[in-house]
Amino acid sequence: MADQGLEGSQPVDLQKHPSGIVPTLQNIVSTVNLDCKLDLKTIALQARNAEYNPKASFIYLLIREPKTTALIFASGKMVCTGAKSEQQSKLAARKYARIIQKLGFPAKFKDFKIQNIVGSCDVKFPIRLEGLAYSHGAFSSYEPELFPGLIYRMKQPKIVLLIFVSGKIVLTGAKAPVTTPIVDGGIFDGTTAPAMAMVARDGDVEHEGYRLVIFRAEAKRKWRRQGC
Numbered sequence: 326m327a328d329q330g331l332e333g334s335q336p337v338d339l340q341k342h343p344s345g346i347v348p349t350l351q352n353i354v355s356t357v358n359l360d361c362k363l364d365l366k367t368i369a370l371q372a373r374n375a376e377y378n379p380k381a382s383f384i385y386l387l388i389r390e391p392k393t394t395a396l397i398f399a400s401g402k403m404v405c406t407g408a409k410s411e412q413q414s415k416l417a418a419r420k421y422a423r424i425i426q427k428l429g430f431p432a433k434f435k436d437f438k439i440q441n442i443v444g445s446c447d448v449k450f451p452i453r454l455e456g457l458a459y460s461h462g463a464f465s466s467y468e469p470e471l472f473p474g475l476i477y478r479m480k481q482p483k484i485v486l487l488i489f490v491s492g493k494i495v496l497t498g499a500k501a502p503v504t505t506p507i508v509d510g511g512i513f514d515g516t517t518a519p520a521m522a523m524v525a526r527d528g529d530v531e532h533e534g535y536r537l538v539i540f541r542a543e544a545k546r547k548w549r550r551q552g553c
Contacts, residue, residue: 348444348496352407353414355439359401359422359432368397371428386421393417397425401432404440411439442499448492457488 365384369377376385386395393407393414403421408414415437425432454475458467466476474495477486487495 348446348494350409350442350444352441352443353409353411353439354441354443355405355408355411355414355418355437357403357405357418357422357437358435359397359403359425359430360435361401361431361433363397363399363401363425363430363432365397365399368425368428372424386424388417388420388424391417395421397421414439439500441497444496444499446494446496448494450492452488452490452492454488454490 365377366379368386369375369384372386374387376387383396383398386397387393388395391408391413393405395417396404396406403418405414405418405421408417418437419434422432422434454467454469457477458465458475461477464478464480466478474487474489477488479486482499484496485498487497
């Protein structure tokens with residue numbers, strides 16, 4: 326069974342995504358060890374799209390495809406950010422390593438690792454943050470005078486969600502191994518953040534191992550009956 330997802334025009338398989346919502350990946354942060362010492366000033370003078378501040382301990386490198394930014398340190402450590410998928414992040418990191426190699430440094434490509442995955446979604450209805458904080462106080466932090474969103478720390482999968490009254494949700498802190506699908510059936514499988522947001526308006530939610538599973542149509546019917 327498929328339905329129209331809220332995050333785009335592609336149909337959503339409701340068997341895989343009971344909520345009907347599939348978060349969109351916004352940023353992948355990865356790290357690589359180039360395994361050699363680097364002269365940042367030399368790289369800044371010879372590489373294209375390089376930015377270097379002598380007061381900083383790193384240099385910026387940018388490439389257009391995939392559109393990413395790398396922070397490269399004199400120690401040979403590199404951080405790659407801006408990719409929209411794990412594959413893009415790895416491809417970009419390899420391109421940066423080749424750039425360094427072409428500048429005469431014996432750079433290698435070691436210890437590639439995804440450090441953070443950031444995603445977002447919109448459940449398309451207002452969320453009662455006070456109710457969510459009350460019913461899930463062990464996992465929630467809500468201080469509207471300091472930050473407008475509710476911070477929800479899931480145990481499994483171990484991710485942090487920033488939930489806003491507008492219905493917008495940001496997911497961060499995920500670290501998916503290469504063998505784990507990131508969206509379909511994996512960390513962001515549509516039964517975590519969106520379903521958790523629905524708890525704020527609907528009390529009849531099944532909680533299994535910190536994974537909140539709810540069906541969108543049923544939630545809407547109860548929402549109307551309660552007159553909320």
